[in-house]
Structures are given as C-alpha cells and as structure tokens.
Amino acid sequence: MLKKFNFRFILFCIMVLMLAAVVSCAKKAPEPEEGVPEQEQKISETEAEEAERQTKESQESKIDEQELEARKKAEERERQKAEEEKERFLSQKVYFEFDDSSLTAEAREVLQRKVRWLREHPDACVIIEGHCDERGTDEYNLALGSRRAESVKDFLVNAGIDPSELTTISYGEERPAVKGHNEDAWAKNRRAEFRFCR
Amino acid sequence: MIRILRPCFIVTVFFVAVLLAALPGNCKPSYDYINISEPFTNKIPMAVPVFKTLSEGATEDGAAKNSADIMQDALAYTGYFKMIDRRAFLVDPEKQGIVPGEINFKNWRDVGAELLITGGLRTKAEVLQMEFRLFDPFREEMLLGKRYTGNVADQRRMVLKFCGEVIKRLTGKSGLFQSSIAFIGDRGEGRAVYVCDFDGNNLTRITKPQEIVVSPAWSPDGRFIAYTAYLNEHPNIYVYDFSSGMQEIFAAYEGINLTPTWRPDQPGMAATLSFEGDEEIYLLTGTGKIDKRLTKSWGVDVSPTFSPDGDQMAFVSNRSGSPQIYVMDLKSGRVSRLTYEGDYNTQPEWSPVADKIVYSGMKDGKADIYVIDVETRETSRLTRQAGSNEAPSWSPDGSMIVFSSTRTGSSRLYVMTASGTDQRQLLDMPGIQKLPAWSPARQQ
Incomplete structure (x- = not known):
C-alpha cells in the first residue's frame, strides 16, 4: 500500500516538473525586431541568400564545366593517343631480307618502339606472326617464318619483356600481305606482324 | 563429312591367282629385258592385243577391250615400254589363240614386238575369270602365265596384279601398281x-x-x-x-x-x-x-x-x-x-x-x-x-x-x-x- 502511494506521488511530481519546463521554454521565445515585420524580414533574407548562392553556384558550375570539358578533351586526346600508339604497335611491321631471319637496323628501330609500348602495357598478351614471300618451298618457308617470329621474340625478351606474354606463330607463305609477283610485293610479304591474344 | 577411303592394299586378297605354267627349264628368271642403266630411253616395244572372250556369247566384249586398255595404260605408265599401235597388228587376236601352241610369233616379230601379252576372260554370273600370258616372240617363249578368278568389280585390280607380275618378271622388283x-x-x-x-x-x-x-x-x-x-x-x-x-x-x-x-x-x-x-x-x-x-x-x-x-x-x-x-x-x-x-x-x-x-x-x-x-x-x-x-x-x-x-x-x-x-x-x-x-x- 505504502509502495503504491510512493510510486504515484513520484509520477505526479515528474509531470508537474515537466509542465513547468514547457511553460518556461515558451516564455523564452525571441521577440520580433522593431519596424520590420517578422515575415518580410525572413523572406528578404532568404532571397538574398538564395541569389548569392545561385550566382555562386552558376559560377562554380561554369568553372566545373570548363574544367570537365578540358579534362574530357585531354582524356580524349590521351585515349586517342593511346589508341594511335596501340594502332601503331599493331600496324608497324618488321621486314626481313630474302631467306633471312636476322633483324635489320630498321627492324630493330621498329622493335624498340614496340618495346616502349610493351613496357607501358605489361599485361598485353601478344602473338608474333612470321611470314615469308611466295618464293621458296612450303615447309621451309613455314620453318623460316617461325624463325623470324622467334628472332623478334628474342629481341623483345632481351629488352626485358615478359616472355610469357609473347607467343609466336608462322604462316610461311600462306598469308601474303600484298598480292603480286615482284620484288616490291615480296619485300612487303617477308615480315613479322603483331596481334593481341584473344 | 570425311569419306572413308579403303585403299586396295588394306583389303585382304579378294581373288585367286593361279600360275598357268612352270617357268622355263632352268627356273631362274633372267631380268635382262629391261636395260638397267637406260631403262626409259630404250623402251621395249610391247604388244597388248585386245583380250579374247572365252565364254559363249559376246557379253564381255566390252570388258575384254577395257581390260586390255587398263593393262596397256598401266604398263605404259611405268616408262619401260613402247606400246605398239593395235592398228599395226598383222593378226586379228580374236581369230588367233592365246596359248603358246596357237600363237604365230613371226607375226608379232614382224611388227617389232619384243614382248607380247595375251589375255582371255570369261564371266559367269558375277564371277570374272581372266588369264594372262607374257611372251617373248623372238625366243618364242612364255615368260609368265597367270589365271585370276574374282568378282566382276575387281577387274581393274586383277589386271593391275598381273602388271605387277610382269614388272617383277622383267626387273626383279615389285612394281608400283598397288601404290x-x-x-x-x-x-x-x-x-x-x-x-x-x-x-x-x-x-x-x-x-x-x-x-x-x-x-x-x-x-x-x-x-x-x-x-x-x-x-x-x-x-x-x-x-x-x-x-x-x-x-x-x-x-x-x-x-x-x-x-x-x-x-x-x-x-x-x-x-x-x-x-x-x-x-x-x-x-x-x-x-x-x-x-x-x-x-x-x-x-x-x-x-x-x-x-x-x-x-x-x-x-x-x-x-x-x-x-x-x-x-x-x-x-x-x-x-x-x-x-x-x-x-x-x-x-x-x-x-x-x-x-x-x-x-x-x-x-x-x-x-x-x-x-x-x-x-x-x-x-x-x-x-x-x-x-x-x-x-x-x-x-x-x-x-x-x-x-x-x-x-x-x-x-x-x-x-x-x-x-x-x-x-x-x-x-x-x-x-x-x-x-x-x-x-x-x-x-x-
């Protein structure tokens, strides 16, 4: 009985205290400034802030856009350049003398460029194709094409390229780059070509 | 789709060959017909008359001509022989026999034939029997005789088999006819x-x-x-x-x-x-x-x-x-x-x-x-x-x-x-x- 009463009394006291707190809070609410209607002042403040924010924002977004545009362009240039470099890597062929698999000075220059590209793209998996001109016999040309591809691979490996990313294949005289039965055509067909692994 | 090829040399022997006569007395064949050093420039003149049909009726006339042509072409292919044009022959092989006693060798010597092959064939249902003989008209001697019995479809193979025997008899080596x-x-x-x-x-x-x-x-x-x-x-x-x-x-x-x-x-x-x-x-x-x-x-x-x-x-x-x-x-x-x-x-x-x-x-x-x-x-x-x-x-x-x-x-x-x-x-x-x-x- 005594316990129940005590509990009720405490509950009552808490409620009274809470009510008192609410009343005191209401009394402390800010007084409006003189001469300026409360509502108006609020709006003008907001407008100014908004305008300021807007100009700021529009300026900022302009700068952003310009930067983005420039960055995009740079990226595009970069991408194009990379694409061109990749394209050049693939399209530049290494040429050989007749019945020869040794690398000429010119071939070494082309291969140096390929080394630079391969160093920048260490993950590129490359197939080196060896080709011959139509003169000569089928089997020997398949072996010679293989020898040419191996010569190129040896050069790249000696320059530090990971041999596990390089595969060789020979097509002998089976896939000429150009048609024709003259020295001009033959010179263009004695070659090593590059492509990426599938 | 790959066709399965059954080359002749895998198939087991499908026809029967019989030696028609024993080889001459000494039994040791001489291979002096083909000049070893210049076998292809000194070609041996050879006559292969159209083969004779031995059974009644003329049903295998085509086969007789055809077989003789296959043999002539195959032997000429080797480069050892010069085939004498059949139009130059002095005898009608249909009217002359094909066995030793029935051949007038002078007729063949006169056209320059240093070698003569005669053949006869008979068919019964699908069974084809062919006999071939190789002669030396100058020595008037039979060098080789064989009889083959097989299926009509095996005609070419039987003819080529005899061609191989001819080359073996003349050069001592197996020929290339089964290759x-x-x-x-x-x-x-x-x-x-x-x-x-x-x-x-x-x-x-x-x-x-x-x-x-x-x-x-x-x-x-x-x-x-x-x-x-x-x-x-x-x-x-x-x-x-x-x-x-x-x-x-x-x-x-x-x-x-x-x-x-x-x-x-x-x-x-x-x-x-x-x-x-x-x-x-x-x-x-x-x-x-x-x-x-x-x-x-x-x-x-x-x-x-x-x-x-x-x-x-x-x-x-x-x-x-x-x-x-x-x-x-x-x-x-x-x-x-x-x-x-x-x-x-x-x-x-x-x-x-x-x-x-x-x-x-x-x-x-x-x-x-x-x-x-x-x-x-x-x-x-x-x-x-x-x-x-x-x-x-x-x-x-x-x-x-x-x-x-x-x-x-x-x-x-x-x-x-x-x-x-x-x-x-x-x-x-x-x-x-x-x-x-x-x-x-x-x-x-």
Whole structure:
C-alpha cells in the first residue's frame, strides 16, 4: 500500500516538473525586431541568400564545366593517343631480307618502339606472326617464318619483356600481305606482324 | 563429312591367282629385258592385243577391250615400254589363240614386238575369270602365265596384279601398281589431304578442308598418313588412320610441329618442333613423346627423310647461310653437307631402294627437281620446264617420281620416270594440287 502511494506521488511530481519546463521554454521565445515585420524580414533574407548562392553556384558550375570539358578533351586526346600508339604497335611491321631471319637496323628501330609500348602495357598478351614471300618451298618457308617470329621474340625478351606474354606463330607463305609477283610485293610479304591474344 | 577411303592394299586378297605354267627349264628368271642403266630411253616395244572372250556369247566384249586398255595404260605408265599401235597388228587376236601352241610369233616379230601379252576372260554370273600370258616372240617363249578368278568389280585390280607380275618378271622388283599418292589439294573450299591410285584413279579427299595443311607422310605400312594442319591457329601434327577414317593429334608442342616423317625401321617419327625456341629436328616415339633431339644447330632444321635402313637421315638446314641438304649418321650423330650447288636446296626424299636423294633446287624463285647420289654427290637435273617444279617423291620401287609443277599456271601434279623422261600430268582436277607423297609398296 505504502509502495503504491510512493510510486504515484513520484509520477505526479515528474509531470508537474515537466509542465513547468514547457511553460518556461515558451516564455523564452525571441521577440520580433522593431519596424520590420517578422515575415518580410525572413523572406528578404532568404532571397538574398538564395541569389548569392545561385550566382555562386552558376559560377562554380561554369568553372566545373570548363574544367570537365578540358579534362574530357585531354582524356580524349590521351585515349586517342593511346589508341594511335596501340594502332601503331599493331600496324608497324618488321621486314626481313630474302631467306633471312636476322633483324635489320630498321627492324630493330621498329622493335624498340614496340618495346616502349610493351613496357607501358605489361599485361598485353601478344602473338608474333612470321611470314615469308611466295618464293621458296612450303615447309621451309613455314620453318623460316617461325624463325623470324622467334628472332623478334628474342629481341623483345632481351629488352626485358615478359616472355610469357609473347607467343609466336608462322604462316610461311600462306598469308601474303600484298598480292603480286615482284620484288616490291615480296619485300612487303617477308615480315613479322603483331596481334593481341584473344 | 570425311569419306572413308579403303585403299586396295588394306583389303585382304579378294581373288585367286593361279600360275598357268612352270617357268622355263632352268627356273631362274633372267631380268635382262629391261636395260638397267637406260631403262626409259630404250623402251621395249610391247604388244597388248585386245583380250579374247572365252565364254559363249559376246557379253564381255566390252570388258575384254577395257581390260586390255587398263593393262596397256598401266604398263605404259611405268616408262619401260613402247606400246605398239593395235592398228599395226598383222593378226586379228580374236581369230588367233592365246596359248603358246596357237600363237604365230613371226607375226608379232614382224611388227617389232619384243614382248607380247595375251589375255582371255570369261564371266559367269558375277564371277570374272581372266588369264594372262607374257611372251617373248623372238625366243618364242612364255615368260609368265597367270589365271585370276574374282568378282566382276575387281577387274581393274586383277589386271593391275598381273602388271605387277610382269614388272617383277622383267626387273626383279615389285612394281608400283598397288601404290597410292597422297597430296594437298584445294578445289576452292580449302586445303585437304587427298589420295589417289598411282595413276590418278580413285581420287578421294580424306580430311576436312582447312586453311593450311602441309607435309603428308605415309607410314611404312601404308595404313596411316601424318600431316601438319593448323587447328585454332596452331600447327599440329595429325595422323589419319585409313582403317577408321579418323584423324588424331599426334604432336601439339608449343610453336611449330612440322614435316613429320615416319621411321622406317621402328615406330615413331622425326619432325621439326620449335618449343625450345629454335626450329630443330626431334625423334618422337610412336605416341608422340619426345624421344631425343637430333639437330643442335641454331637456325632452321626441317624436312627430315630417312635412308631405307633407318641408319641415316637427310634434312634441310640453313646453318651455312642458305637452305642446303645435310646427312646425319644417326649412330654417330655426325652431320655432313650434301648439296653445294645452288643456294636453295630443299624438300629432300631418300630413295626407297638406293642411296639417292631427290630434292628441289631453286634458282631465281623457280625450282627444278634434282637427284643426288649420297656417296658420289653426282647430281642430275630432271626438270627443265618453265614454272616451278617442287616436292618430289619416289614411287615405292624407285622407278618413278611424282612432283608438283606450275608449268601450266596453277600448281598441278606430274609424274616422270626416275631419269626425268615421260613427264606428264597425273590428275585432271580443278584448283591446286601440291606436296605429293607416294605411298610405300603394298604389303602382300
């Protein structure tokens, strides 16, 4: 009985205290400034802030856009350049003398460029194709094409390229780059070509 | 879809052959009919009159003419004989007998026939019986007589069997009439391995057309053909099995797997592989495992070919700066250079019967066929035609050579005698044909 009463009394006291707190809070609410209607002042403040924010924002977004545009362009240039470099890597062929698999000075220059590209793209998996001109016999040309591809691979490996990313294949005289039965055509067909692994 | 080929030498003997008469008194045949040193320039005049029909009625007249033509063409193909035009004959063979007592040999001597073949045939239902006799009209002597009984469909085979007996009687060696020729053909649908009879008959494609197929090579028993084809951009060695009509990968090492050639004396092959970074010749076991590396020279080593006893191997190497043919003694490993003339000698093939190697030697981009004696290095040039003459291959008796030539434009197959005479086109087939390989002798 005594316990129940005590509990009720405490509950009552808490409620009274809470009510008192609410009343005191209401009394402390800010007084409006003189001469300026409360509502108006609020709006003008907001407008100014908004305008300021807007100009700021529009300026900022302009700068952003310009930067983005420039960055995009740079990226595009970069991408194009990379694409061109990749394209050049693939399209530049290494040429050989007749019945020869040794690398000429010119071939070494082309291969140096390929080394630079391969160093920048260490993950590129490359197939080196060896080709011959139509003169000569089928089997020997398949072996010679293989020898040419191996010569190129040896050069790249000696320059530090990971041999596990390089595969060789020979097509002998089976896939000429150009048609024709003259020295001009033959010179263009004695070659090593590059492509990426599938 | 690959057609299953059943070459004649796998099929068991399907007809019965009977010796018609014992050989002359001394029983030791003499082989002096064919001049060994100049067999193809001094051709023996031969008469093959139309065969006689022995049964009632004239139902096999066509077969009689046809059989005589097959025999005449097949024997003429060898280059040993000059066939006498039937219109020049003084006798009507239908009115004359075909057995020794019934032949007036003077009539045949008068037309210049140094050899005469008579034949008779009879058919009963589907059974064909043929008898053939080979005579020497000057000695008035029968050199050979055989009777064959078989199915009507086996006519060609029976005739060719007798042709083989004729060559054996005259030269002491089995002929080439049961052999086949494999080659790479392309009718516009891609390259494939094709096989035909020694004379171009019975043409069959045995592999699927692909972009690149090279180096067909017969096993010594004629039951398999090895070749290199590109599967998924990789050149592997395959083996085609005539009994199943299927092919299996034999070697697929990294790099190239090229120019397989079978060992003549034991299972396995030699081939060029590049998995170690250089094109070297290796011996492979019967299952395609590496047995051992044979060449140890930087640069191209390719196109191995074994001597008949398997003790020596010729091959192509550019170790001296240009492709030349070298010979390796397999026991000692000693290598000696064989060819010195010209700066592009490739595609060697060791004769199956002699220490001679046939190869193609190139000058100004055009190749010609040469034969070189392994001991004396004496070289003779066999082709002098326009165009490029390449990829020579010996017949199993060493008497003929098949090769490819561009003398009429596209690459076609030609045959010639081992002396280079009687060059003629083997096949009339559209597209290109190249890299022929003559099969070994039929195992009888």
